[in-house]
Amino acid sequence: MAQTEAEKPGNPLVEVDNLSVRFPGGRAGFWGQQHLHVHAVDNVSFTIQQGETLGLVGESGSGKTTLGRAVLRRVPVHEGHIRFDGADITQTQGQALRQLRRHMQLIFQDPYASLNPRMRVLDLVAEPLVVHGLVRNRDEAADQVAELLDLVGLPTDTLDRYPHAFSGGQRQRIVIARALALHPRFIVADEPVSALDVSVRAQVVNLLQDLQRDLGLTYLFIAHDLSVVQHISSRIAIMYAGCLVEIGPADTIYDDPKHPYTEALLSAVPVPDPVQERQRKRIVYQGEVPNPMMPPDGCRFQGRCPLVTDICRRQTPPLEEKSTGHFAACWNRH
Numbered sequence: 576m577a578q579t580e581a582e583k584p585g586n587p588l589v590e591v592d593n594l595s596v597r598f599p600g601g602r603a604g605f606w607g608q609q610h611l612h613v614h615a616v617d618n619v620s621f622t623i624q625q626g627e628t629l630g631l632v633g634e635s636g637s638g639k640t641t642l643g644r645a646v647l648r649r650v651p652v653h654e655g656h657i658r659f660d661g662a663d664i665t666q667t668q669g670q671a672l673r674q675l676r677r678h679m680q681l682i683f684q685d686p687y688a689s690l691n692p693r694m695r696v697l698d699l700v701a702e703p704l705v706v707h708g709l710v711r712n713r714d715e716a717a718d719q720v721a722e723l724l725d726l727v728g729l730p731t732d733t734l735d736r737y738p739h740a741f742s743g744g745q746r747q748r749i750v751i752a753r754a755l756a757l758h759p760r761f762i763v764a765d766e767p768v769s770a771l772d773v774s775v776r777a778q779v780v781n782l783l784q785d786l787q788r789d790l791g792l793t794y795l796f797i798a799h800d801l802s803v804v805q806h807i808s809s810r811i812a813i814m815y816a817g818c819l820v821e822i823g824p825a826d827t828i829y830d831d832p833k834h835p836y837t838e839a840l841l842s843a844v845p846v847p848d849p850v851q852e853r854q855r856k857r858i859v860y861q862g863e864v865p866n867p868m869m870p871p872d873g874c875r876f877q878g879r880c881p882l883v884t885d886i887c888r889r890q891t892p893p894l895e896e897k898s899t900g901h902f903a904a905c906w907n908r909h
């Protein structure tokens with residue numbers, strides 16, 4: 576089948592414009608008259624090109640999962656727009672949303688939590704096919720599931736086994752097979768290797784890379800620290816307290832970070848050379864992470880930033896292009 580314009584590498588598959596997500600956060604004030612909201616994602620814009628991996632990094636609570644779920648239309652959008660394959664999907668509902676979900680899948684962090692322990696591998700992986708009416712009987716399901724297991728490197732004689740019979744890495748392969756069942760084009764991988772043994776992390780990352788190459792997949796790959804996304808990402812986005820503070824080609828982010836927060840994250844990445852590793856200086860910024868229910872005016876990083884000046888406390892720094900394709904939101908770094 577011929578590729579459509581949007582399916583060709585280099586065209587945007589996902590476009591996010593000024594996206595904000597808020598959650599109800601209770602009430603404040605003497606009479607409880609003030610409704611608070613958690614500003615989980617604030618005014619975030621980025622694109623992901625067809626066939627690329629955008630790494631999304633930030634500390635716990637910075638809004639990575641919420642952003643990933645919002646793009647998949649799994650949490651309500653407060654403001655902004657999401658386009659998928661050129662179509663605005665911000666308000667898509669009902670049957671159209673169900674159809675859309677076939678193309679956009681989520682892989683969770685914890686393969687132990689995301690697989691029902693009472694279902695066999697066959698039923699776990701076939702479930703999306705059955706829900707979408709894509710298989711007529713058990714034999715057809717078994718054939719398709721066997722193909723999917725083969726694709727993720729699991730023996731096909733495992734169809735009748737339960738999740739507890741597998742290791743963490745194997746379970747994550749089952750999760751990936753299930754996510755691939757509907758032939759998605761876009762996958763949000765939310766810390767897909769964080770819960771796994773260090774020894775099997777690289778294997779699962781390699782599998783995701785191989786699948787991307789073979790199936791033309793596009794990824795948003797979420798991680799806590801930069802070392803995990805280094806090798807898989809073509810570009811990297813950094814989040815802090817709900818805001819996107821830096822985004823650019825992976826090499827540029829590693830070699831020439833522009834945001835002080837990115838510099839601190841980078842300083843935590845271990846270096847393979849033992850001598851350099853001993854000399855590595857960690858940058859640890861003291862100070863307060865903003866309250867997500869009452870974020871300050873201006874830059875969200877102001878409470879921890881050594882470069883803070885007056886303007887940082889008054890105005891939010893825009894995401895500015897510092898070099899070709901490399902954007903950062905900082906008043907004092909050029």
Ligand SMILES: Nc1ncnc2c1ncn2[C@@H]1O[C@H](COP(=O)(O)OP(=O)(O)OP(=O)(O)O)[C@@H](O)[C@H]1O
Pocket residue numbers: 598599613614615633634635636637638639640641642799867
């Ligand atoms: N359903 C919800 N209701 C209320 N607040 C929420 C909800 N989900 C997330 N939050 C809040 O939104 C903010 C962002 O959370 P999110 O889970 O997206 O962060 P994260 O970067 O994925 O963190 P982690 O690295 O720990 O997974 C946090 O302050 C969190 O407490």
Ligand code: SF4
Pocket residue numbers: 834835836874875876877880881882883884887892904905906907908
């Ligand atoms: S805008 Fe100001 S507070 Fe924010 S990162 Fe830059 S220098 Fe620091």
Ligand SMILES: [Mg+2]
Pocket residue numbers: 639640641765
């Ligand atoms: Mg998360």
